[in-house]
Amino acid sequence: MGKVFAFHGGIHPPENKKQSTRQPIGRVPLPRMLYVPLQQHIGMAASPLVEVGEKVLKGQLIAEPVGRISAALHAPTSGTIRSIGPHPVPHASGLDSDCICIETDGEERWAEHQGLGDYTQLERSQVIEHIRQCGIAGMGGAGFPTDVKLHLGDDHIVNTLIINAAECEPYITADDMLMRERAEEILGGIRVLNYLLKPSHIMIGIEDNKAHAIHTLEKVLKGCELNLDIRVVPTKYPSGGERQLIKLLTDIEVPSGKIPADIGIVCQNVGTMSAVYRAVHKGEPLISRVVTVTGDAVAQPQNFDTLIGTPFADLLDAAHVYENKLYRLVMGGPMMGVTVEHDQIPVIKTTNCIIAASQDEMPPAQQEQPCIRCGMCEQVCPAELLPQQLYWFAKGKEFDKAKHHNLFDCIECGACAYVCPSSIPLVQYYRFAKSEIRTEEAEQRKADHARQRFEARQARLEREKEEKEARRKARAEEAAKAQKARKTPEAEATAQAPDLASLKTAAAVARTKLKKAQKALDAARESGEGDISELEAAVATAQANADKAQQALEQADTAAAKPAAAEVDTKQLKTAAAVARTKLKKAQKALDAARESGEVDLATLEADVNTAQAAADKAQQALEQAQAGAAPAGDADVKQLKTAAAVARTKLKKARDALKNAESKGLDGLDKLRATVEALETKADAADKAYQNAEKAAGGSAPGEPKAAPVDMKALKQQVSIMRTKLKKAEAALEGLEGEERTQAEQALQELRQRHEEADKAFKAAEQAQIDAAAAKGVDLKQLKIDAAMARAAVTKLERSLSKTEEADARASLESELVAAKRKADALNETLKQHEPA
Amino acid sequence: MTTVISAILILFGLAVVFGIILGYASVRFRVEGNPIVDQIDGLLPQTQCGQCGYPGCRPYAEAIANGDAINKCPPGGQSTIEALADLLDVEAIPLDDEHGQEQAKMVAYIREDECIGCTKCIQACPVDAILGAAKQMHTVITDECTGCDLCVEPCPVDCIDMIPVETTIANWKWPSPTESPSLIATDRGRGQVQQQEAV
Known part of the structure; x- marks a missing residue:
C-alpha cells in the first residue's frame, strides 16, 4: 500500500451506508414502461433511430450519438416504441425532455451481440469505437462519454490511471456492492483501459469504510500482472471528488481550468469499469446499472441492478416504499443530489442512488440566517475557495468578482452549506451565480454571432449595391459603344463636325469683322474724316483673316x-x-x-x-x-x-x-x-x-x-x-x-x-x-400573285393573334414576326406591281 | 544666474526629448478608430433592433462613446446598463421607458400556413435569420433569431408572432435562493412584514 496524502477541508457527515448493504444486489421486476432520455449528460442529445410502433430488441441501438461529446442509447429490453417525446427527466429543473418510451414485452430477447474477443489484437481506436457504440458513459458524476476520455491517450501522456471507488457520499452503496459482487468485471475493465491508455501506474482509491469491498478486490487482484495498487483513503467527504482523490493519491493539484489529463492522470469510476468489461467482452451495451434505493421511507433498502429508463416508482415499489412516510424523494446523494417531485422520472446512466426520505430524516431547510462570518465554510472547502466571499458576490450579483474568486472551481459538494451555522444554502447561491454567468456568456457568444451575421449582411448588401452599380455602368458603357458603333458610318463626319463648325464660326467671325472694317472705312470715306489709310490697312488685314478662315x-x-x-x-x-x-x-x-x-x-x-x-x-x-x-x-x-x-x-x-x-x-x-x-x-x-x-x-x-x-x-x-x-x-x-x-x-x-x-x-x-x-x-406572274396573297394572309393572321395575345414577351415576338411578314408581303406586292402589265 | 540658466536649459532639453518620444509614440502606436466604441459594442446585445433610435448596435455604441445616455437599450436591460456604467465609469441609471421595456427573450415565429412568401421579412431581418424565397414558405432559424421583432412590422399578412423563448434543460437557470431580507436576526420580523407588503 502506497502513501496516502490529504486534501484541504472536508466533512464527516453520518454515513448511513449500512442500511443498503445488508442485501445483495437485487433485480427490479421488469417495468411495464421504460423511458430512455435522449440526453443523459453534458454535450449533444442523441438522435433517435427508431420510430413509434417499432419493435426493438434488448441491446438494440435506438439512438446514435451526435457530435463528439454524445453517447449512443440502446433498448434496455425488448418491446415496442410507444412514443418519442417529452417526459419528466432526472434534472434539477424538473423540466420535461425528449425520451424514447418503450413498452416492454417481458421476453427480454437480446439483439445479436458479441464481444471483441482478444481486444489486444485490435487497434486501440477500434476498441474505443466499440466502447462508443456501446454507449458507455461515466457512471459516477456528470456522465461524460467514456470514449472521449479514452482518446485522451492520443494527445496526452497518461502515466497514472485512477479508479475511483471512494464513494464518499452518505447513503450511496452502489459502487461498494458492485465491488463486492463483481470485482472480476471491474478488473476486466481495468485491463481494457490499461491496454488503451498504457498507464505506468494504476491506483484504486477506496475509502476505509468499505472493508468488505477492499477485501474482495485484494482477493481478485492477487497475482495480477498489472502495476496496480489499492489505496485505502480515510473516510472523509468529498474524497470521491476527482480532484480531491487525485490530491489524496498523488499529492498533485489539478490546476484551475485544466483537466486531470493535463497532468497525466485519467480518472474512471468502478461502475464504468464494469460497463467497459461487459461491452468489450460480452458486447453488451450500457443498458443497466446498480442503483441504491434507500432512506427511512423504504422497508428494504437495497441495491438493484436496474435497467436504464426504469421509473423511480418501480424501484421504490421493489424496495417496498412506505407511501405515507415518504416526505422527500432525492435523486443522488444527500449532499449533491436534487429533490425530485415526480416518481415517473426514469433511471439514467448516472443515477446511483434514490433516497426516499422521511420528514425526520431530511427536514425542510431551515430559514436562512444572516452570515456571521464565522469562517467555517472556508475551513471545510475542499477546493480551498472562500465560500463566504463567493456568497456575498453571488447575493450581490457581482458575478464578475465571483468569477475572479474562482467560483468555477467550486465542485458544489455542499460541505460549506453543511457546516454553515446560519443554514445559508450556499451551494444554491453558487449554482445560481454559475448559471447566471454561463447564461451571460452564452448571450455574449450569441451577441457576437449576431454581430458577425449582421456585419456579414451589411457587407453583402454593400457588395450587391456595388455590383449593381458596376452592372449599370457596364450597361451604360455598352449602350454608348453601341451608339458609337451605329454612328461609325458617320464617324468621319462626327470627327470633322466640331472642327467644321468651329472653322465655320471662325470664318463667319472673320467675315463680320471684315464687314465692320469696311463699313468703318466707307463711313470714313463718306465723311472724309479720320485716317483712311489706316482703316484701309485694317480692312486689308480683316480681308486676309477672312480669306484664311x-x-x-x-x-x-x-x-x-x-x-x-x-x-x-x-x-x-x-x-x-x-x-x-x-x-x-x-x-x-x-x-x-x-x-x-x-x-x-x-x-x-x-x-x-x-x-x-x-x-x-x-x-x-x-x-x-x-x-x-x-x-x-x-x-x-x-x-x-x-x-x-x-x-x-x-x-x-x-x-x-x-x-x-x-x-x-x-x-x-x-x-x-x-x-x-x-x-x-x-x-x-x-x-x-x-x-x-x-x-x-x-x-x-x-x-x-x-x-x-x-x-x-x-x-x-x-x-x-x-x-x-x-x-x-x-x-x-x-x-x-x-x-x-x-x-x-x-x-x-x-x-x-x-x-x-x-x-x-x-x-x-x-x-x-x-x-x-x-x-x-421568266417570273411567273401567277406564282407571284399567289405568293403575295399568302403573304397578305399571313400578315392578317399575325395581326389577329397579336390582338388576342396579352403577354408582353409573346407580343414582342409576334410583333417582330408581323413586321417581317409585312415586309415580305410588301416586297411581293411591289414585285407583282412591277411585273404586272400596266 | 548660471544655475537658473542651466536649470532652464535642462528642463528645455527634457521637454524636447519627451516631446520627441511622445510624438514618435503617437505615430508608432497609433490606434485606428475609437477602441471604446468596440468595447461598448461588445456589451450591447447585438439584436440590431433599433429601439434605441439608432440603426443598429454599433451606431448606438458610437453615440454612447460621444456622450449619449446608456439606458436606451431594452433588449440588454438593466444588466447591460450596469455593464456599460462599469465600463464608462458613470452611474447606472434605470432603463429609459421611452425606448421600450425590458422583456423576456423573444424569438420570431412564422405561422407557416399563412405565409404568402413575400420575402419582406427576409429583407427586414438584420441577421439573416429568416429562410425562404419568393412565393415559398418562410421560416425562422430560431438559433439565429435575436428577437428584435423588425420582421413583424413588414409582414403584409401578420403571420409573424414573437413568442418567448422556451425554457429547456439546455437553457434552464438555477433560480436565486429565496433571499432573506434581514441582515441581522432581530431584523427578521420587520423584513417579513416588508416582504408581505411587497407581495
Whole structure:
C-alpha cells in the first residue's frame, strides 16, 4: 500500500451506508414502461433511430450519438416504441425532455451481440469505437462519454490511471456492492483501459469504510500482472471528488481550468469499469446499472441492478416504499443530489442512488440566517475557495468578482452549506451565480454571432449595391459603344463636325469683322474724316483673316467631302450648297437693287456676287462629286441627283431671267451675268447628265435589283406627272400674258414641254426595261400573285393573334414576326406591281 | 544666474526629448478608430433592433462613446446598463421607458400556413435569420433569431408572432435562493412584514 496524502477541508457527515448493504444486489421486476432520455449528460442529445410502433430488441441501438461529446442509447429490453417525446427527466429543473418510451414485452430477447474477443489484437481506436457504440458513459458524476476520455491517450501522456471507488457520499452503496459482487468485471475493465491508455501506474482509491469491498478486490487482484495498487483513503467527504482523490493519491493539484489529463492522470469510476468489461467482452451495451434505493421511507433498502429508463416508482415499489412516510424523494446523494417531485422520472446512466426520505430524516431547510462570518465554510472547502466571499458576490450579483474568486472551481459538494451555522444554502447561491454567468456568456457568444451575421449582411448588401452599380455602368458603357458603333458610318463626319463648325464660326467671325472694317472705312470715306489709310490697312488685314478662315473651312469641307463621297454623306454638302446658293441669291438681289438704284458701289457688290458664286459652285461641285462618287457605287440616289439637276435648271432659268432683265434695262455688268448664266448652263447640263447617268445605271440594274427598281419607277412616274402638272399650269398662265412676257413664258413652256417629254420617255424606257427583265427572268406572274396573297394572309393572321395575345414577351415576338411578314408581303406586292402589265 | 540658466536649459532639453518620444509614440502606436466604441459594442446585445433610435448596435455604441445616455437599450436591460456604467465609469441609471421595456427573450415565429412568401421579412431581418424565397414558405432559424421583432412590422399578412423563448434543460437557470431580507436576526420580523407588503 502506497502513501496516502490529504486534501484541504472536508466533512464527516453520518454515513448511513449500512442500511443498503445488508442485501445483495437485487433485480427490479421488469417495468411495464421504460423511458430512455435522449440526453443523459453534458454535450449533444442523441438522435433517435427508431420510430413509434417499432419493435426493438434488448441491446438494440435506438439512438446514435451526435457530435463528439454524445453517447449512443440502446433498448434496455425488448418491446415496442410507444412514443418519442417529452417526459419528466432526472434534472434539477424538473423540466420535461425528449425520451424514447418503450413498452416492454417481458421476453427480454437480446439483439445479436458479441464481444471483441482478444481486444489486444485490435487497434486501440477500434476498441474505443466499440466502447462508443456501446454507449458507455461515466457512471459516477456528470456522465461524460467514456470514449472521449479514452482518446485522451492520443494527445496526452497518461502515466497514472485512477479508479475511483471512494464513494464518499452518505447513503450511496452502489459502487461498494458492485465491488463486492463483481470485482472480476471491474478488473476486466481495468485491463481494457490499461491496454488503451498504457498507464505506468494504476491506483484504486477506496475509502476505509468499505472493508468488505477492499477485501474482495485484494482477493481478485492477487497475482495480477498489472502495476496496480489499492489505496485505502480515510473516510472523509468529498474524497470521491476527482480532484480531491487525485490530491489524496498523488499529492498533485489539478490546476484551475485544466483537466486531470493535463497532468497525466485519467480518472474512471468502478461502475464504468464494469460497463467497459461487459461491452468489450460480452458486447453488451450500457443498458443497466446498480442503483441504491434507500432512506427511512423504504422497508428494504437495497441495491438493484436496474435497467436504464426504469421509473423511480418501480424501484421504490421493489424496495417496498412506505407511501405515507415518504416526505422527500432525492435523486443522488444527500449532499449533491436534487429533490425530485415526480416518481415517473426514469433511471439514467448516472443515477446511483434514490433516497426516499422521511420528514425526520431530511427536514425542510431551515430559514436562512444572516452570515456571521464565522469562517467555517472556508475551513471545510475542499477546493480551498472562500465560500463566504463567493456568497456575498453571488447575493450581490457581482458575478464578475465571483468569477475572479474562482467560483468555477467550486465542485458544489455542499460541505460549506453543511457546516454553515446560519443554514445559508450556499451551494444554491453558487449554482445560481454559475448559471447566471454561463447564461451571460452564452448571450455574449450569441451577441457576437449576431454581430458577425449582421456585419456579414451589411457587407453583402454593400457588395450587391456595388455590383449593381458596376452592372449599370457596364450597361451604360455598352449602350454608348453601341451608339458609337451605329454612328461609325458617320464617324468621319462626327470627327470633322466640331472642327467644321468651329472653322465655320471662325470664318463667319472673320467675315463680320471684315464687314465692320469696311463699313468703318466707307463711313470714313463718306465723311472724309479720320485716317483712311489706316482703316484701309485694317480692312486689308480683316480681308486676309477672312480669306484664311474661309480657306481653312474649305479645306476642312473638302476633307469632309472625301469620305462623304464614299459613304454618301450628301446631306451636309447639300446644306452647304444651299447656304452658298442663298448667299449668291442675296448677293445677286443686292446687285440688282444696286443696279436699279444706279449706285456707284456696283463693283464691290459684283465681287461679292462672284465670291458667293464661287462658293456656291464649289459646294455644288462637292455635292456633285459626292453624288457622282455615290452613283457608280451602285447606291445611286437618283432622286437627289434629280433634285440637283432641277435646282441647277431653276438657277439657270433665274440667271437667264436676270440677264434678260438686265439686258432690257441696259445696265452694266451684263458680261458678268452672261458668264454666270453660261456657267450655270454648264452646271445644269452636268447635273442633268449625272442624273441621266444615274437613271441609266438604275435602269440597267433594275432587273438585278428589284428593290431599287420600284423606287426608281415610282419616282419616274411621279416626275412625269409633276412635269405634266407644271406644263398645264404654265399653259394656263400663258393665256393671261401679253407681249414680251408672253414670248418669255412661251419659251419656258417650250422648255417644260421638252423636259416633260424627256421624263416621259425615261419613264417608259425604264418600264420597258423592267418588263423585259421580268420576261427575261421568266417570273411567273401567277406564282407571284399567289405568293403575295399568302403573304397578305399571313400578315392578317399575325395581326389577329397579336390582338388576342396579352403577354408582353409573346407580343414582342409576334410583333417582330408581323413586321417581317409585312415586309415580305410588301416586297411581293411591289414585285407583282412591277411585273404586272400596266 | 548660471544655475537658473542651466536649470532652464535642462528642463528645455527634457521637454524636447519627451516631446520627441511622445510624438514618435503617437505615430508608432497609433490606434485606428475609437477602441471604446468596440468595447461598448461588445456589451450591447447585438439584436440590431433599433429601439434605441439608432440603426443598429454599433451606431448606438458610437453615440454612447460621444456622450449619449446608456439606458436606451431594452433588449440588454438593466444588466447591460450596469455593464456599460462599469465600463464608462458613470452611474447606472434605470432603463429609459421611452425606448421600450425590458422583456423576456423573444424569438420570431412564422405561422407557416399563412405565409404568402413575400420575402419582406427576409429583407427586414438584420441577421439573416429568416429562410425562404419568393412565393415559398418562410421560416425562422430560431438559433439565429435575436428577437428584435423588425420582421413583424413588414409582414403584409401578420403571420409573424414573437413568442418567448422556451425554457429547456439546455437553457434552464438555477433560480436565486429565496433571499432573506434581514441582515441581522432581530431584523427578521420587520423584513417579513416588508416582504408581505411587497407581495
